[in-house]
Amino acid sequence: MIQKLGLIIFIAAFGLFVGTLGMNDYVLTNKILEKNVKADQLVDAQKQFASMFNKNYSSLFAFAYDLTSGTNTLNNTYDAQQAWDKKYFEDTILAIVKDSANGYLVENKEIMFLLTFGLAILGAFLLIIPEVRKLAGIKNNGIYFNPAMNRKWLGVLIGTFLILFYVALYFKPQYIANWIMIVDPVSRLINGGEASRWFMYGFLYTISVLIMGIRFIIKYRHSKYQVIRTLSIMFFQTCIAFILPEIMSNLNLPSADLKNMWPLDYSFFFNYRLDKLIAGGTFGIFLLVWGIVLFVVGVPVMVYFFGKRWYCSWVCGCGGLAETLGDPFRQLSDKSLKAWKIERYLIHGVLAFAIIMTIGVLYTYFTGNYNLLGFIPTESLKSTYGFLIGSIFSGVVGTGFYPLMGNRVWCRFGCPLAAYLGIIQRFKSKFRITTNGGQCISCGNCSTHCEMGIDVRAYAQKGQDIVRSSCVGCGVCSAVCPRGVLNLENAATGTRIMIAPDILLGNEMLK
Amino acid sequence: MQHVVIIGNGISGITAARHIRKLSDCKITVISGETDYFFSRTALMYVYMGHLKFEHTKPYEDWFWEKNRIELKRAWVKTIDFEEKKLYFRIPNEDDKEAKIGGSISYDKLILALGSTPNKFGWKGQNLRGVQGLYSYQDLESLQEITPKINHAVIVGGGLIGVELAEMLHSKGIKVTFLVRESSFWNAIMPSEESNLIAKHIAENHIKLQFSSELEEIIGDENNQVKAIKTKSGEIIDCQFVGLTVGVSPNINFLKLPQGNMIGREKPAFILGVGGLKLNRGILVNEYLETNLPDIYAIGDCVEHENPPKDRKNLEQIWYTGRIMGETVARTICGKPTKYQPGMFFNSAKFFDIEYQTYGQVPNILSEDFKTFYWEHSSGKICVRINYEANRKAVTGVNTFGIRMRHEVWDEWISTKKTIEYVLENLPKANFDPEFFKQYEAEIMEKYNQETGSNLKLKSKKGIFSKIF
Numbered sequence: 001m002i003q004k005l006g007l008i009i010f011i012a013a014f015g016l017f018v019g020t021l022g023m024n025d026y027v028l029t030n031k032i033l034e035k036n037v038k039a040d041q042l043v044d045a046q047k048q049f050a051s052m053f054n055k056n057y058s059s060l061f062a063f064a065y066d067l068t069s070g071t072n073t074l075n076n077t078y079d080a081q082q083a084w085d086k087k088y089f090e091d092t093i094l095a096i097v098k099d100s101a102n103g104y105l106v107e108n109k110e111i112m113f114l115l116t117f118g119l120a121i122l123g124a125f126l127l128i129i130p131e132v133r134k135l136a137g138i139k140n141n142g143i144y145f146n147p148a149m150n151r152k153w154l155g156v157l158i159g160t161f162l163i164l165f166y167v168a169l170y171f172k173p174q175y176i177a178n179w180i181m182i183v184d185p186v187s188r189l190i191n192g193g194e195a196s197r198w199f200m201y202g203f204l205y206t207i208s209v210l211i212m213g214i215r216f217i218i219k220y221r222h223s224k225y226q227v228i229r230t231l232s233i234m235f236f237q238t239c240i241a242f243i244l245p246e247i248m249s250n251l252n253l254p255s256a257d258l259k260n261m262w263p264l265d266y267s268f269f270f271n272y273r274l275d276k277l278i279a280g281g282t283f284g285i286f287l288l289v290w291g292i293v294l295f296v297v298g299v300p301v302m303v304y305f306f307g308k309r310w311y312c313s314w315v316c317g318c319g320g321l322a323e324t325l326g327d328p329f330r331q332l333s334d335k336s337l338k339a340w341k342i343e344r345y346l347i348h349g350v351l352a353f354a355i356i357m358t359i360g361v362l363y364t365y366f367t368g369n370y371n372l373l374g375f376i377p378t379e380s381l382k383s384t385y386g387f388l389i390g391s392i393f394s395g396v397v398g399t400g401f402y403p404l405m406g407n408r409v410w411c412r413f414g415c416p417l418a419a420y421l422g423i424i425q426r427f428k429s430k431f432r433i434t435t436n437g438g439q440c441i442s443c444g445n446c447s448t449h450c451e452m453g454i455d456v457r458a459y460a461q462k463g464q465d466i467v468r469s470s471c472v473g474c475g476v477c478s479a480v481c482p483r484g485v486l487n488l489e490n491a492a493t494g495t496r497i498m499i500a501p502d503i504l505l506g507n508e509m510l511k
Numbered sequence: 512m513q514h515v516v517i518i519g520n521g522i523s524g525i526t527a528a529r530h531i532r533k534l535s536d537c538k539i540t541v542i543s544g545e546t547d548y549f550f551s552r553t554a555l556m557y558v559y560m561g562h563l564k565f566e567h568t569k570p571y572e573d574w575f576w577e578k579n580r581i582e583l584k585r586a587w588v589k590t591i592d593f594e595e596k597k598l599y600f601r602i603p604n605e606d607d608k609e610a611k612i613g614g615s616i617s618y619d620k621l622i623l624a625l626g627s628t629p630n631k632f633g634w635k636g637q638n639l640r641g642v643q644g645l646y647s648y649q650d651l652e653s654l655q656e657i658t659p660k661i662n663h664a665v666i667v668g669g670g671l672i673g674v675e676l677a678e679m680l681h682s683k684g685i686k687v688t689f690l691v692r693e694s695s696f697w698n699a700i701m702p703s704e705e706s707n708l709i710a711k712h713i714a715e716n717h718i719k720l721q722f723s724s725e726l727e728e729i730i731g732d733e734n735n736q737v738k739a740i741k742t743k744s745g746e747i748i749d750c751q752f753v754g755l756t757v758g759v760s761p762n763i764n765f766l767k768l769p770q771g772n773m774i775g776r777e778k779p780a781f782i783l784g785v786g787g788l789k790l791n792r793g794i795l796v797n798e799y800l801e802t803n804l805p806d807i808y809a810i811g812d813c814v815e816h817e818n819p820p821k822d823r824k825n826l827e828q829i830w831y832t833g834r835i836m837g838e839t840v841a842r843t844i845c846g847k848p849t850k851y852q853p854g855m856f857f858n859s860a861k862f863f864d865i866e867y868q869t870y871g872q873v874p875n876i877l878s879e880d881f882k883t884f885y886w887e888h889s890s891g892k893i894c895v896r897i898n899y900e901a902n903r904k905a906v907t908g909v910n911t912f913g914i915r916m917r918h919e920v921w922d923e924w925i926s927t928k929k930t931i932e933y934v935l936e937n938l939p940k941a942n943f944d945p946e947f948f949k950q951y952e953a954e955i956m957e958k959y960n961q962e963t964g965s966n967l968k969l970k971s972k973k974g975i976f977s978k979i980f
Contacts, residue, residue: 135715135716136864137863137864138562138864140557140560140561140562141560141561141562141682142560142561142682143561144561144562144563144564145561146561223945223948224945224947224948224949225945225946225947225948228947337572434943436915436917436918436919436943437857437917437919437922438831438834438857438918439831439857439859439868441551441553441830441859442522442551442553442554442570443551443553443554443557443568444554444557444563444567444568444569444570445554445557445562447567448562458570461570478945479945480562482861482866483859483860483861483868484859484866484868484915484916484943487915487943487944487945488945488946503838504835504838505854505918505919505922506831506835506854506855506918506922507835507838507839507852507853507854508852508853508854509838509839509842509849509850509852510849510852
């Protein structure tokens, strides 16, 4: 009953959130242009947008569309003139849209925030909290009858929404300007300024991790491993990834997500970031050293002792979203041998790409030469990586495909850091998932609920330990096992059972 | 090239096929009328509850069989001509869409891995619509078809499958009444404390347990659909579904002759089935899993051991024993006659949310030569029982509920006859619970010390993880 009410409130709030894109009127004025474009762009811009001046648009889409077409025309001209520094980027267009907006939403952001985010959070809690009344234990009842969690119509709908959201966020934020404005009140509270699209994304991301984290904790509350792990994810996302960088920039320090590291943070060695860190004095240098030590020393040492889980399912932001928001979709990952093959080519390919791209970027940074080895254009290497891997793969595909390919699409097929952690986990680590003697009944719960698409059962039923580079150590295979067969353990590296015994424990026939 | 034919694609038959392939190059054919591919029978409940899809219960991808040259044939075997070494398939009638065309197949060696069928004890109404057991894929299908329309089910028989069925129906919001003939739950196997612990947990899940209650008859309506049951005490319980989970029997009916040739006068030790195959409750086999007919072997649920290994029953219908028999018979078939030696007994189950594991011998009633130590957590959901010899104090078996324990460690402790004191002092070594889980070894030790006036202290820690910190 309460849960139904929660669902209704959530859907209503979500509907309103989508509906806000239809709110406000939009009028472009010369003043707005003057405020947002550079002096050397202004004359061209005034000419280009003269027809839009003082015209009232009631549709965000129509307004943003006209504005974007205008900037496209201008950009084409600038391309032809090779005047690339005059070109328009998404953030300028977004700023113009925001300044041109007026109406109820603009004047009542707080109310709109409460009606959308506030009600959605309330609805989500009403939906989630009553689950406590069920007895603690694995309750995966009905997930394969649920149209959202079984690649049915609702899953496709959610996936489509997420994909569109990411495309807009990365490439055309002007079309979702109203969503960004709604979180202005929060942004003002935290950093005193208006929300950028990345603030809006960070906020949405963090509350998703928190709310769905609470859901996860309730679902797995009988397992202390899951509870502590999820609290860790929630802490790192909220404090280290979201709040701390805001505090840093409030203090005029170079801001950084201290837990993010190269090569996941692929722009770490980009010139503008290096310059900023070096200019940031002692603290900047600390961040630079920290960022390097993290992946040079931190990764091998920590993975040796604990496996890659210390990062992927305890600390990482992408992992954090996957474990919380993505949990309802974990069973959708492909377990076939073929998928594993594709995975290995793809993820190691991305790692190689990230390394070459970074070498190129650093080469250019130190030598000023834009062609690595004389023929590899480092700038286009950089922008191709940013577009293909940074935006499309990690964002659009990585999260947008949750309801279609499982919650770890990015972590499994794309993340270069996961590839790097995985290589160490596979070859030099104490970590393994131990199989308990001959107790496996091949039921398939472990494989089905493995978000990384590992066919856990294939190992367990042979009495073999699970040693796989992709395992993020979420521990769900162990949790869903009805016979207590699987356990995440760290022990001497040589004790991992990598080759299946001839016969399983429990058979004492003579050799 | 020899042709080994295996009837039955369950865990026994498939394990045999896999191991024969590992050891030899002979031609292997596995026949099943139930499904195209091997699936995990124990996982059918999760398909019903929506934790899994049926395809997830298949332990090997479909390409595996061709790659390993294991031929699969979907058909029901009608009869076997042991003289001619030939099987005949059932010719499907028109309503039987499952079975394919008739025909026959020849073999050089034949493994019967026929499995079992749910028991029906001749109750009135036992064949009504809405009355069934839970064993086969077809049982699952029928359950999926029938149960969406019902709101009250009665389950007869207090054992493992009964609890699973109760959990399944409960997950769909169906009211369940559980008729148990005995005075407490599963007490033919479980000591009373464990039996009560399970019963409490079942009740906590809103299942109505009725002990000392026996089925008299099942009452149907005019459409041959079950509408109620009557107990021996005359109570009538309205219901639209009856789950019969009073154990299973070897699936050997098609091997029996219309009138089995009785051997001996009063209590026949066996009957002779088709082709002179020795049958009793199951297919009789010797230590080598050989039947009385040459080149015919039997493994798994359908087997009755003429000389069961020490401490073992002659019928043991468990996943693990089926697997062990499959491993063993493969050796014999591939030219290395090997006795069935299943080692220390072990088993496991899950009763709703409580996991259970057992190693060694833990009978429901203890003989005088043994002592028992029992500890139960105040939550009433976690307990450990350790049995040991009265004179030498060597441990003989353990039941553990709510704490996972290591198979390997217990196997060693029991087979090397470690004393109860040694085991308690080192109990954390057997702990297989996930990291951060609360450990109870100190509390367990404390109880033992109190009961026996000893002053033992824990000597080891759990795994390596504890050593790091």
